[in-house]
Amino acid sequence: MDAILDLFDNFWVSLGGKLLLVALMIPLIGMVIGFAEMKLSAKMQYRVGPYFAGGRWGWAQLIADGVKFFQKEDIIPTDADRPVFKAAPILVLVGTVALFVVIPFGPGLIFNDLDVGIFYALAISSLSTIGVLMAGWSSANKYSLMGGLRAAGQLIAYELPLVLAVVGSVILAGTMSMQGIVQAQIDAGYPYIVFQLVGFVIFMIAALAELTRIPFDMPIAESELVMGYVTEYSGFRFLFFFLAEFANMFTMSAIAVTLFLGGYWLPGVPQDVLEWAGPFILMGKVFLLVFAMIWFRWTFPRFREDQLQSLAWKILVPIAILNIIVTATLKVVF
Amino acid sequence: MSPYFESYLTVGAFAALGAVLVLAMLGVAAVLRPAKPSKTKNMTYECGVDPVGSGWSQTYVRYYVFGLLFVIFDVEAVFIFPWAIQAEQLGVFGLVAMILFMLTLLEGLAYAVKKGVLKWV
Numbered sequence: 103m104d105a106i107l108d109l110f111d112n113f114w115v116s117l118g119g120k121l122l123l124v125a126l127m128i129p130l131i132g133m134v135i136g137f138a139e140m141k142l143s144a145k146m147q148y149r150v151g152p153y154f155a156g157g158r159w160g161w162a163q164l165i166a167d168g169v170k171f172f173q174k175e176d177i178i179p180t181d182a183d184r185p186v187f188k189a190a191p192i193l194v195l196v197g198t199v200a201l202f203v204v205i206p207f208g209p210g211l212i213f214n215d216l217d218v219g220i221f222y223a224l225a226i227s228s229l230s231t232i233g234v235l236m237a238g239w240s241s242a243n244k245y246s247l248m249g250g251l252r253a254a255g256q257l258i259a260y261e262l263p264l265v266l267a268v269v270g271s272v273i274l275a276g277t278m279s280m281q282g283i284v285q286a287q288i289d290a291g292y293p294y295i296v297f298q299l300v301g302f303v304i305f306m307i308a309a310l311a312e313l314t315r316i317p318f319d320m321p322i323a324e325s326e327l328v329m330g331y332v333t334e335y336s337g338f339r340f341l342f343f344f345l346a347e348f349a350n351m352f353t354m355s356a357i358a359v360t361l362f363l364g365g366y367w368l369p370g371v372p373q374d375v376l377e378w379a380g381p382f383i384l385m386g387k388v389f390l391l392v393f394a395m396i397w398f399r400w401t402f403p404r405f406r407e408d409q410l411q412s413l414a415w416k417i418l419v420p421i422a423i424l425n426i427i428v429t430a431t432l433k434v435v436f
Numbered sequence: 437m438s439p440y441f442e443s444y445l446t447v448g449a450f451a452a453l454g455a456v457l458v459l460a461m462l463g464v465a466a467v468l469r470p471a472k473p474s475k476t477k478n479m480t481y482e483c484g485v486d487p488v489g490s491g492w493s494q495t496y497v498r499y500y501v502f503g504l505l506f507v508i509f510d511v512e513a514v515f516i517f518p519w520a521i522q523a524e525q526l527g528v529f530g531l532v533a534m535i536l537f538m539l540t541l542l543e544g545l546a547y548a549v550k551k552g553v554l555k556w557v
Contacts, residue, residue: 113442120446121453128457172465180478181491196454203450214446221517222447242491243480255499258506265513272520333481338465342458408556411502415554419509419545423538426516430523434531 120213124202128349133164135348138389139396140164146400174337179242182334186240190233191335191342197229198346201353206280208366208380209373219280220272223357224265227312230346231257234314234321237343238331249330252407253314253321259414260311260318266422267304270429271361274298280357284365293364297432300425302362304418306391309354311410313347315395317402318410355391356384363387501553505545512541 110116137152140163144151156162178187204219206212216222231253238250271294272278275286287293295302311318322330332343359365364387366380376383405413480487497503519526519534548554 113445117446117449121449124450125453125457172468173470174465175470175472176462176465177473177477179480180475181480192455192458195458196451199454199457200447200451203447213450214443216443216447239492241480243487244482244491244493247491247493247495251495251497255502258499258503262506262509262513265510266516269516269520272517273523276521276524278517278521328481328483337469338458338462342461407498411499411556412554415502415505415545416549420542423542426520427535427538430520430531430534433523434527 124199124213127202128199128345129168131352132345132348133168135351135392136164136167136344137161138392139348139399142393142396143400146397168341171338171341174340176339177334177336179334181242183240183242186236187334188339190237190240191339191346193233193236194230194346195342197226197233198349198353200226200229201350204280205353205356206284206360206365207384208378209281209376211366211380212281215279215281218278220268220278220283220357220361223280223353224261224268227264227350227354228257228261230350231312234331234343237335238321241331241334243334245327245329245333246331249321249323249327249333252323253331255407256311256314256318256321256410259411260308260418263304263414263418263422264308264312266419266426267301267308268361269422269426270294270298270301273426273429273433280360280365284360284367287364288367291369293362293367293369295362297429298362298425300421301429302358304422304425305358305362306394307418308414309358310395310398311414313350313354313395315347315351316399317405319404320407320410323404351392351395352388355388355395358391359384359387498556505548505553508544509541512537 110119141151141159143149152160152163154160155166178184201223203213204216204223206215234253235250238246238248238253241247271283274290274294274297275283277283277286314321320330321327322332324330327333332340335343366384367376368383371379371383480491482488515537516534519530523530523534
């Protein structure tokens with residue numbers, strides 16, 4: 103056993119292990135969140151949802167869907183810009199996977215604790231939007247084009263509140279490393295949401311917009327744009343957009359948990375328990391936020407495009423800047 | 437290997453994994469899936485009837501000015517981070533300087549609103 107553990111001291115071996123872990127984690131997370139969405143939406147609409155696959159509760163529904171996608175024909179429209187059309191899902195998934203690098207699952211349990219952790223996460227999270235814009239443009243379809251342009255407009259509007267909402271926690275923690283931010287909350291003895299409620303709310307609104315989830319799902323908007331930027335995609339390429347959406351729900355929630363809700367830490371839990379309970383505490387908090395996202399989806403109507411822009415520019419950005427000023431003043435003066 | 441270099445390698449490997457995942461799964465699916473392209477099947481979708489004109493139709497990008505503003509504001513938001521880490525050490529001087537900076541930002545936003553460029557056209 104020790105010999106095997108020693109093997110992981112080698113950088114390349116541990117890197118291989120990390121890659122394998124993440125490659126297994128992403129489909130698993132996609133399935134769990136996808137199934138949760140199906141079942142919860144059914145509950146909220148007084149339906150049963152998936153029922154037959156796998157015997158009970160339709161637990162195997164998502165596995166069956168995955169197998170189905172393996173057999174789907176890969177259709178690329180004649181008019182489409184083929185290289186860009188093929189590259190778009192790759193870029194979307196690259197952004198998704200790269201985001202997992204900086205999520206702290208427990209003390210010392212992080213793929214790589216970058217010094218610029220949160221800044222890296224914000225930069226990488228907008229990579230997917232470029233993939234979405236490429237998908238929309240290359241499809242040579244009017245609906246896709248509209249969807250892609252709307253996605254870009256959404257990124258422009260909500261990147262700023264997202265970045266500014268984070269600054270409050272960075273000021274309090276005095277570091278951008280994700281582990282450092284959690285550790286600072288442990289040392290302080292309270293999660294930052296106590297003083298950063300405004301930051302947390304802005305972050306979650308902006309994260310919903312970045313994820314293009316209802317009430318900000320204009321790039322897909324089934325009732326207006328067929329399926330938005332994924333209209334022309336089929337088979338596995340289609341699946342990757344959804345896998346990326348579900349995995350991004352997880353990572354965005356994990357970032358919000360780390361910054362505002364104390365990450366893998368709960369007040370009163372001693373350090374040696376955190377060593378093994380950390381991932382479970384983090385998962386619990388993350389799935390609480392994911393539940394909220396699914397809940398919103400079945401509660402709110404879609405915003406209009408101009409409402410989306412004015413909410414970001416006229417309300418969220420000024421509030422976020424005032425939040426930074428107040429936080430910094432309190433931090434420096436007291 | 438220095439930790440600095442290892443961080444870069446990890447990030448690079450994770451990004452590469454994203455691409456490999458897509459290509460590998462598409463490769464596996466290529467063995468299993470049918471491939472019977474036809475002229476109608478590969479046609480662009482447009483509500484079920486033949487598409488009219490090109491898919492790359494002229495589109496009015498309504499958030500053009502928003503885009504310009506975004507570039508300015510996003511670049512300036514980056515300046516806040518180095519100070520945010522050192523906020524306590526830089527003390528009152530840094531705080532006052534940064535508040536002035538952020539108020540200038542807000543003033544720019546207020547000017548844009550007053551000018552009417554943040555109106556959806």
